[in-house]
Amino acid sequence: MQKDNALQSKVPVWQDPFWRSVIYQMAALGMIALLGYYLLTNILANLERQSIATGFGFLEKESSFEIGESLISYSAADSYARALWVGVLNTLKVSFVGILMTVTLGTFIGVAHLSSNWLVSKLAAVYTEVLQDIPILLQLFFWYAIFYELLPSPREALNPVAGVFLSNRGLIFAVPESHPAHAYILWAFLAGCVTVFMMRGWARGRQEKTGQIFPVFSVSLGILIGFPLITWCLSGAPAKMDVPALRGFNFEGGVTLSPEFAALLLGLVLYTAAFVAEIVRAGIQSVSHGQTEAAMSLGLRPGRILNLVILPQALRVIIPPLTSQLLNLTKNSSLAVAIGYPDFVSVANTTINQTGQAIEGVALIMAVYLGFSLLTSAFMNWYNKRMALVER
Amino acid sequence: MKVFKWCIVAATTLFVAAGVAMAGDTLDAVKAKGFVQVGVNGSLFGFGMPDEKGVWRGLDVDTGRAIAVAVFGDASKVKFIPLTAVQRFTALQSGEIDVLCRNATQTLNRDTALGLDFVQVNYYDGQGFLVPKKLGIKSAKELDGATVCVLPGTTTEMNAADFFRSNNMKWKPVVIEQTSELNKAFFAGRCDCLTSDASQLAGNRAVAPKPEDYAILPEIISKEPLAPAVRHGDNQWKDIVHYSVLAMINAEELGVTSKNVDEKLKSKDPKVQRFLGVSPGNGKALGLDEKFAYNIVKQVGNYGEVFERNVGTNTPLGIERGLNALWTDGGLMYSPPFK
Numbered sequence: 144m145q146k147d148n149a150l151q152s153k154v155p156v157w158q159d160p161f162w163r164s165v166i167y168q169m170a171a172l173g174m175i176a177l178l179g180y181y182l183l184t185n186i187l188a189n190l191e192r193q194s195i196a197t198g199f200g201f202l203e204k205e206s207s208f209e210i211g212e213s214l215i216s217y218s219a220a221d222s223y224a225r226a227l228w229v230g231v232l233n234t235l236k237v238s239f240v241g242i243l244m245t246v247t248l249g250t251f252i253g254v255a256h257l258s259s260n261w262l263v264s265k266l267a268a269v270y271t272e273v274l275q276d277i278p279i280l281l282q283l284f285f286w287y288a289i290f291y292e293l294l295p296s297p298r299e300a301l302n303p304v305a306g307v308f309l310s311n312r313g314l315i316f317a318v319p320e321s322h323p324a325h326a327y328i329l330w331a332f333l334a335g336c337v338t339v340f341m342m343r344g345w346a347r348g349r350q351e352k353t354g355q356i357f358p359v360f361s362v363s364l365g366i367l368i369g370f371p372l373i374t375w376c377l378s379g380a381p382a383k384m385d386v387p388a389l390r391g392f393n394f395e396g397g398v399t400l401s402p403e404f405a406a407l408l409l410g411l412v413l414y415t416a417a418f419v420a421e422i423v424r425a426g427i428q429s430v431s432h433g434q435t436e437a438a439m440s441l442g443l444r445p446g447r448i449l450n451l452v453i454l455p456q457a458l459r460v461i462i463p464p465l466t467s468q469l470l471n472l473t474k475n476s477s478l479a480v481a482i483g484y485p486d487f488v489s490v491a492n493t494t495i496n497q498t499g500q501a502i503e504g505v506a507l508i509m510a511v512y513l514g515f516s517l518l519t520s521a522f523m524n525w526y527n528k529r530m531a532l533v534e535r
Numbered sequence: 536m537k538v539f540k541w542c543i544v545a546a547t548t549l550f551v552a553a554g555v556a557m558a559g560d561t562l563d564a565v566k567a568k569g570f571v572q573v574g575v576n577g578s579l580f581g582f583g584m585p586d587e588k589g590v591w592r593g594l595d596v597d598t599g600r601a602i603a604v605a606v607f608g609d610a611s612k613v614k615f616i617p618l619t620a621v622q623r624f625t626a627l628q629s630g631e632i633d634v635l636c637r638n639a640t641q642t643l644n645r646d647t648a649l650g651l652d653f654v655q656v657n658y659y660d661g662q663g664f665l666v667p668k669k670l671g672i673k674s675a676k677e678l679d680g681a682t683v684c685v686l687p688g689t690t691t692e693m694n695a696a697d698f699f700r701s702n703n704m705k706w707k708p709v710v711i712e713q714t715s716e717l718n719k720a721f722f723a724g725r726c727d728c729l730t731s732d733a734s735q736l737a738g739n740r741a742v743a744p745k746p747e748d749y750a751i752l753p754e755i756i757s758k759e760p761l762a763p764a765v766r767h768g769d770n771q772w773k774d775i776v777h778y779s780v781l782a783m784i785n786a787e788e789l790g791v792t793s794k795n796v797d798e799k800l801k802s803k804d805p806k807v808q809r810f811l812g813v814s815p816g817n818g819k820a821l822g823l824d825e826k827f828a829y830n831i832v833k834q835v836g837n838y839g840e841v842f843e844r845n846v847g848t849n850t851p852l853g854i855e856r857g858l859n860a861l862w863t864d865g866g867l868m869y870s871p872p873f874k
Contacts, residue, residue, distance in 0.1 A: 192768075195628060196648040208692040209699075209708045219696040284716070291725040311724050312682060391680040392727050393707070402725065403709065480687075483711040483720065492621055493687050493710070499649040501625045 201498045210485045230490030238473045244412045249419025274417040283410040287482040290402035314400040317386040324378035328371045335370035339363045403484035415472045426461035458530045466523035561772035570612045573599035574632040577617025581846040594845045595636035601835045605779040605827045610834040635764045653762040654777035659858040661755035663733040675754040679704040684726035694757040737852045782828040785870040786837035793836040810873045
């Protein structure tokens, strides 16, 4: 043992594999840092030489441009920072709704593809093949053209149900007028969520002890709908609606779903769902049929076979590629600029153009998309860990 | 060995980056290259767009040619680089182009914070509104609550916001990046009106399914002096570009055209003699050939010829001279004396 140590200390540092690898990595890291430093100082020196303004000071200035749709109040008198924030929220809105719809539709199509019904299975196959193969930008142009070419002008708007208007300005529908009761209803709903969560824990515990199964789903649904409904009745059932009406050029009041948003959402969801469908199909087929037969021989019903046997195993195959598709959807939402939806890239482009600070603007665009992607990845990785095979 | 490899990679990168960082005197660099690189629009009829044979046409394109003629005495020693509105200033700042002739509006911010210098205006424009006649609107003041189609990447968005704000009117912009897509959406009725520079509105209307169904409102809501731009700091190059544009304007004022320029060489008028380089001095002062103005008129034409050829009343755009007439005809085109 002692001899061994002595031998090791005699090996020079540059021949010791451990130290050698450390030195190489330090050298590589140093080189990259040096290069980064050089590029940065080079850019700054050049900008200085050409007397181009630098820095993020412009964010405080008045933006002086309007944005078509916004989740928060915004006007041309607000700052660039607020304008960019409006863009971030618009991107989040279309990505979030898009992801929920894509997962739902993709799963549905993927399962349909495996259906024993010939027609259903072939329809799903055709859907997947066709939509996968057409570039997303073309699909966006197509859906947008459909909205503005086929729908009538606001003065001749379609009015299928009272309070709902469909025109080339978008889908405009009535919403309840704002009332203090709405806040209480939201709280009641949150309270319902907590109750459901606790009830599920209790039901699982009871099932493990006694083997009795509690109807969790129907009771949860009852609580989630019942709590807000009771609150609404208790606060005097306010039912006054904010009905849109045509004034001048356009509808006022109600809530508007713009053709740009609808076209972007539709394009993204239909395109990405085709990929998700293939992933879901592959995931389900990766679970060998023997598992289903084994579960059936235990006397489980089809619904429980899917929930307890197939899905937990299929999800392990599905989640990693699904994550990358959801990231694609978020990134593809930047194509919005082509059809006029004011997403983050669109707002950032206008900002760059008005201030001329392209480097800062592009850096912001990259930072925001990196942020979105890392958040999505983090969530999906967490979900993946939860679903991973637990070795006992 | 690995370390060596890394050293070589890093050294090469540094070398290449350093080469990019250094840019010499623009005129010397242009002469060494053998051609002028001009940033143009690429898809704006009448200002910068290749025709069906692939030959570049337009007012800005001819301005670029005039600069090439001034430097090389040859209108073909020019390379046009189509740029989007977002790319254009960066391309100039980074040295990718030598001069920008891309219907860019001169503003204080661009002249200072962007490190650019604008020269003589080659087109005085202003922003207006195009509306379908069936809306029955006679004035832009009646546009309260309207949905407006806007092309991004210009001063257009800000002008429109300023106009509606100062008149206390509500509006909704629809901002689409490509002119063709924007036009389609507007003609299909997605917006109540389209806003852009008046010169472009004429072009937009010309491609409508039924041009007679659309009208340009009388209000001009902004000043848009469109001028070529160069990088800040190279005064000699700026003078060359500046006087190349002015040479075309001065030629029109002196009655010199591409047709009669050879006869005018024999003119007794000292102003014409100095202008065409018969009595030398102007060329040397700029560091150019004494015949630079003669060559510009001979190969490109005077301002009036260039205007009529590209955007005038006999073109599909059919734009009147208006503000772009000579000062002697009530316009704004005015050249300092060439002496």
